[in-house]
Each structure stands twice: as C-alpha cells, then as structure tokens.
Amino acid sequence: MGPVVFAFVLAAVAWLLVVGDLVRRHRPTWHWYLIGYPATACRVVLTWRKVTVLNDLAVSRRPPRGLLGDLVVKGDPLRPVAPRISFPRANRLGLTMTVRLHAGQTPATFMKSADALTHAWKVHAVRVTSPERGLVLLTATATDPLQRPGLATAPAELLSALIGVMENGGAWVMNLRLVPHWLIAGATRSGKSTLLARLITELAPQPVALVGIDCKGGMELGLFTGRLSALATCRREAVAVLTALVVDMQERMSACRSAGVRSIWELPDKLRPVPVVVLVDEIAELYLSDGTREGKAEAEQCSTLLLRLAQLGAALGMHLVVAGQRVGSDLGTGVTALRAQLGGRICHRVNDPGTAEMALGDLNKDAVVVAQSITAEERGVAVCTGPDGGWSRARSHLTSTEEAVATTARHVATTPELPTLTGALNAPEGDTE
Numbered sequence: 044m045g046p047v048v049f050a051f052v053l054a055a056v057a058w059l060l061v062v063g064d065l066v067r068r069h070r071p072t073w074h075w076y077l078i079g080y081p082a083t084a085c086r087v088v089l090t091w092r093k094v095t096v097l098n099d100l101a102v103s104r105r106p107p108r109g110l111l112g113d114l115v116v117k118g119d120p121l122r123p124v125a126p127r128i129s130f131p132r133a134n135r136l137g138l139t140m141t142v143r144l145h146a147g148q149t150p151a152t153f154m155k156s157a158d159a160l161t162h163a164w165k166v167h168a169v170r171v172t173s174p175e176r177g178l179v180l181l182t183a184t185a186t187d188p189l190q191r192p193g194l195a196t197a198p199a200e201l202l203s204a205l206i207g208v209m210e211n212g213g214a215w216v217m218n219l220r221l222v223p224h225w226l227i228a229g230a231t232r233s234g235k236s237t238l239l240a241r242l243i244t245e246l247a248p249q250p251v252a253l254v255g256i257d258c259k260g261g262m263e264l265g266l267f268t269g270r271l272s273a274l275a276t277c278r279r280e281a282v283a284v285l286t287a288l289v290v291d292m293q294e295r296m297s298a299c300r301s302a303g304v305r306s307i308w309e310l311p312d313k314l315r316p317v318p319v320v321v322l323v324d325e326i327a328e329l330y331l332s333d334g335t336r337e338g339k340a341e342a343e344q345c346s347t348l349l350l351r352l353a354q355l356g357a358a359l360g361m362h363l364v365v366a367g368q369r370v371g372s373d374l375g376t377g378v379t380a381l382r383a384q385l386g387g388r389i390c391h392r393v394n395d396p397g398t399a400e401m402a403l404g405d406l407n408k409d410a411v412v413v414a415q416s417i418t419a420e421e422r423g424v425a426v427c428t429g430p431d432g433g434w435s436r437a438r439s440h441l442t443s444t445e446e447a448v449a450t451t452a453r454h455v456a457t458t459p460e461l462p463t464l465t466g467a468l469n470a471p472e473g474d475t476e
C-alpha cells in the first residue's frame with residue numbers, strides 16, 4: 044500500500060508542477076493571484092520586522108524604568124518596534140502595503156531601503172510613495188511588466204501622444220500642452236528614433252506643424268518628409284529653420300499682444316496660429332564645432348536660437364523635442380541652459396553616467412540609478428518623467444518604420460504651411476545671419 048500512496052503523491056506533485064508552469068506561461072495573472080501573491084504576502088509579513096530592523100526603519104522603545112526606593116530599576120533591553128504595515132493587497136501586477144510612520148520618520152528612509160525590500164520579498168521592484176502625511180505606500184511589482192507590455196489606451200487630445208506603457212500598466216503619454224518641451228537621451232540602439240517615429244505617428248493626424256532637424260543627413264526624420272513642414276539635414280539648414288521659427292514666434296507674440304492675451308490658446312480659433320513641434324534628432328550635431336570660425340558661429344547660433352524657442356515658445360505654441368546620445372556639459376554651456384528649459388525628460392539606456400545624470404539628475408537621483416540599470420536587451424525601455432514631477436520606467440510601443448511612414452503618408456495633405464519657413468531653406472547662404 045505504501046509504495047502506491049507514494050507513487051500517487053509523486054504523480055500529484057508532478058501534475059501540480061506541470062499545471063503550475065502552464066498557468067504561469069499562458070495565464071500569468073492567474074498564476075500571480077493563485078500562487079505568487081499568497082507566497083509573496085507571507086514573505087512580506089514574515090520578514091517585515093527583520094527588514095525594518097536591518098535597514099533602520101524601526102524605532103527603539105525606551106525600556107520602562109521604575110524606582111524601587113532609591114534604586115532605578117531598568118526594564119527589558121532596548122526593543123526595536125517596526126512601523127505598522129497593512130496586510131498586502133493584491134493587484135494584477137503585484138501588491139501594495141501601507142505603512143504608518145513612527146513620529147520622526149520620513150518617507151526618504153523607506154525610499155533608500157527600496158532595494159533591500161525588493162531582495163527580501165523576491166519581487167521585481169518596490170516603489171515608495173507618500174500619498175498622505177504620516178503614511179508610506181509600498182508598491183511591489185512581481186515581474187517586470189515591461190518585458191511583455193500590453194497595449195494602453197489614452198483619450199485623443201491635441202498635442203498629446205500615446206507613446207507606450209508605464210511600469211504600473213498605465214498609458215505613457217507625452218502631452219505637450221502640459222509639458223511643452225522634452226529631452227530624450229539614450230545610447231545608440233536604445234530606442235530614441237523609434238520613440239520619435241512613434242511621436243510623429245501620433246501627431247501626424249493632428250492639426251500640428253512638424254519641423255525636423257536631423258543633422259545625420261536626414262536619415263531618420265527624412266522618412267517623414269511629406270508630413271514635415273520643413274526638414275533641416277545639416278547645421279546650416281538648422282540655423283535657417285530655427286531663425287525662421289524665431290521670426291514666426293515674434294509674430295505670434297505681437298498677435299497675442301494686439302489681442303491682449305498671454306498665449307495663443309486664448310486667441311479666438313480663427314486667429315490662432317497652428318502649433319509647431321520641432322523635433323531634433325542628435326542634438327550634439329548642432330553643438331559640436333569643427334574648430335573653424337564658421338563652425339563655431341553656427342553652433343553658437345543654434346544654441347541661442349534653441350534656447351529662445353524653449354524660453355518663449357510654450358505659450359506661443361512652439362514645442363521642442365530634443366533627442367541625443369550624449370547631453371553632457373562638454374557640448375557647451377548652452378546645453379545646460381537648454382536642459383533647464385526642457386521640463387519633460389526621457390532617459391533610455393545610456394553609455395555614460397553623465398548623460399543619465401544630465402537627463403534626470405536635477406529632478407530625481409533615484410531615477411538616475413534606475414536609468415543606469417537599463418540593459419542593452421531592454422530596447423525602448425526608458426525612465427520618463429510625468430507632469431506631476433514623478434517618474435516611472437516605461438516602454439514605447441514598437442512602431443515599425445513602414446507603419447510610421449504609411450501613417451504619415453496618409454496625412455501629407457494636411458501638412459500645414461508655415462509662411463516664415465517657406466523659402467527659409469532655399470534662401471542663399473548668409474541670409475540667415
């Protein structure tokens with residue numbers, strides 16, 4: 044009888060393992076709710092006290108003292124008391140817990156310990172936020188949701204583009220009305236051009252003028268020429284286009300002044316000029332000088348013109364989206380000044396810590412560390428900032444070149460003409476000075 048029972052138990056275990064594996068592969072959400080969540084929740088509850096003590100998240104209770112005649116009688120030795128944590132609540136991607144802070148504690152200490160919590164609970168990542176004074180929300184994601192990102196949806200809005208999916212499963216949206224200018228950093232083959240193609244695909248159907256500056260000879264943005272109101276493929280052309288845009292910006296300024304309004308969005312529909320999005324692929328090409336006098340002068344002109352557009356453009360419907368492999372201060376002081384104006388940041392995998400620091404360091408140090416941990420296999424994965432000042436890992440939808448070209452081709456007829464740009468690229472050399 045014994046061997047039969049043993050064989051039966053073995054068969055049952057093997058069957059459970061096979062079924063468990065099948066469920067994990069084909070129904071990861073069910074697997075998470077049935078097996079992953081109970082195991083992780085137990086781990087959280089059982090390790091909480093130890094983790095808090097080891098990471099200085101617990102406070103020590105004063106031992107009770109008493110007087111016995113003239114003698115002070117000490118009680119028990121110092122006892123660390125862990126902050127109270129709620130029972131882990133499951134969601135589709137992981138679990139959340141609320142922690143009630145002890146008096147004197149701040150969320151910053153918990154943020155520093157996020158890595159230790161990740162390892163202790165064997166999850167992909169733990170994010171620490173503070174939704175309310177005195178409370179900390181720990182959000183643990185079980186596996187990397189960006190490995191197999193689903194499709195997100197977002198309402199269609201003018202100057203808003205659905206780029207991809209964020210780590211929490213929400214839509215990754217670049218809304219230029221909320222954040223007017225963006226910096227996209229990333230090493231070669233990290234996903235910058237794919238992201239720009241996605242942005243162009245999303246903006247192409249909208250009544251928006253797209254202007255391209257691609258000093259890599261127009262290799263990337265040249266694919267969308269039909270839908271671009273202008274395309275500069277070298278620095279001389281970039282100076283011409285940027286100069287024309289600054290002239291257009293000044294005209295918009297005087298239109299607003301005459302109408303007594305502070306932005307083009309307050310102008311009546313009939314008078315409102317079309318919004319312009321300037322896309323720059325490889326910013327370094329505009330700033331690096333070949334040492335010649337003309338080269339230096341052009342680089343300085345580009346720097347000044349871009350800065351003017353960034354400083355004054357937001358209210359006048361002029362938006363900048365600037366991409367580059369390196370955005371270090373070695374490109375000149377103009378880059379640092381420009382960066383300060385580019386409120387939206389997207390940082391893909393980078394080759395040097397300086398670029399991650401430049402892209403995200405002035406906003407959030409934790410985001411810099413996360414951006415540096417993006418691997419070469421994680422193409423299209425980036426750390427992006429949100430309109431609320433927070434940040435998240437995200438992945439762009441993979442938009443193939445054919446798809447992007449086909450979409451833009453469908454909207455060529457709606458490409459707005461910008462009067463100041465017409466002829467700017469054909470003007471004889473020297474007219475832009």
Ligand SMILES: Nc1ncnc2c1ncn2[C@@H]1O[C@H](COP(=O)(O)OP(=O)(O)OP(=O)(O)O)[C@@H](O)[C@H]1O
Binds near residue numbers: 440
């Ligand atoms: N979101 C994504 N998901 C999956 N693969 C992606 C994604 N984004 C980009 N890739 C892949 O990564 C590769 C490089 O992408 P891309 O050309 O956009 O990089 P890049 O940063 O612009 O490089 P370079 O600076 O050399 O132009 C492409 O083959 C593309 O298919």
